[in-house]
Amino acid sequence: MIFTSLEFFVFLPLTLLVFAVVDARWRGIWLLLASWVFYGAGHEVYLVYLGSVTITAYVLGWGIERAAGRGRVALLTVGIVGLAGSLIAFKYFDFAAGEIERLIDATLPGRSFSAGYSFIAFSALSYLIDIYRRSVSGEQRAVNVALYLAFFPKILAGPIERAPAFFSQLGNRFSWDSANTVPALQLIAWGLFMKVVIADNLAPLVDRNFAIAAFAAPLELLISIYFFAFQIYCDFAGYTYIAIGVALLFGIRLMDNFRRPYLSLSTAEFWGERWHISLAHWFRDYLYIPLGGSRAGQFRHYLNVMLVFVVSGLWHAGLGYGVGWSFLIWGVLNGTYQWIGLATRGLWRRLGERIPAVRGSTWLTILRILLTFHLIAFAWIFFRAKSIGDALTVIRKIAVNLTEFPALISRYPFTAEHAMGASLIALLLAVEVLDQRLSIAQRLAAAGAHTIS
DSSP states (O other): OOTTSHHHHHHHHHHHHHHHHSOGGGHHHHHHHHHHHHHHSSOTTHHHHHHHHHHHHHHHHHHHHHOOTHHHHHHHHHHHHHHHHHHHHHHTHHHHTGGGHHHHHHHSTTOOTTTTHHHHHHHHHHHHHHHHTTSSOSOOOHHHHHHHHHOTTTTTTOOOOOHHHHHTTSTTOOOOOGGGHHHHHHHHHHHHIIIIIIIHHHHHHHHHHHHTTTTSOHHHHHHHHHHHHHHHHHHHHHHHHHHHHHHHHTTOOOOOOOOOGGGOSSHHHIIIIISSHHHHHHHIIIIITTTTTTSSOHHHHHHHHHHHHHHHHHHHTTSSSOOOTHHHHHHHHHHHHHHHHHHHHHHHHHHHHHOHHHHTOHHHHHHHHHHHHHHHHHHHHHHHSSSHHHHHHHHHHHHHTGGGHHHHHHHOOOOHHHHHHHHHHHHHHHHHHHTSSSOHHHHHHHHHHHHHO
């Protein structure tokens, strides 16, 4: 079941209605049952994976809490190896089964073999690691652990909420507050607009041109790159806003996950502070820092940065665009951006000290935003293309014809589809610029509070 399906718009009111009338002591159990129904609605076998991860996390968490010394390390190692291994096995099933894709489509039409696996496994891993670090107690009720992993607003696409933040909200027994309703519905509406109106209207042109990269017109490919940058953003961020809004209806606040990423001044800001924030923080806290971060010398620092982006590339594979080596290239490319940023950081700092006016220049800010956007958009080519060969074809065709575009644009037969896509992107950017000082979530929350008062 997905947020934009008709089934969900029946499922959500029924779930909320029962949640509102049932005794507070049973609301957690009701939410858990509803979450299992939500996750298992598309394919019952998903529940087998979810159940296995839940049992593993609960039992090992209980054990880590009580063990000492090497016993704690051993149990944590078992959990990391088991959960990461199961994620790899399930997530890359499509890649291994690529040659029998038609058979899969014929027998299991429309079903994905990686639905939510990453988010479940990452949540379970962070839960065990947090217990090991004593950031959260391993003596949680089984129903709380199960709900943390299965909570339906976040199970398919995040945010990857941390266990301490989630468990701290369960003490009030899921008190239902009508004051949350207006901001929650506003967040859901904005998320649906991003997903259904913007992303879904940009997707057809992108899909069509990337499917025939070798034959598509160069200008169409260039437009498709721009459209895809906003399509993938509105897909991910729209779904997240819906998730945050739905969770808020049940009294659970999930972390913010996107903060106007295409207004970033650098790729480091884009990945560290604005794009899929819960995932970026997960990699930082559970991979980058344990590897030594920036404290292990310059060589190790650069190596750690690249490892994080390589793993991120592999993680993103399978999220709707297949699995292939192009995702590895995408990760390496973004890692290289970070290397360049680290290597030139001192240079830009000294430049700002010598020419103070540069630091406050509006034109320089705009230039940095445009440069960052185009670096990210260039990397998206490898994310969206069906193969490395297709990605290189797209790049070559655009590069060869780059000087022809100014003259071609004036006489190109643009269609209503182009105009619609450009208008939606312009509207989104206008909202993003207005929200630069105050996020859409904060604005909607404030508007909701004002409406209620």
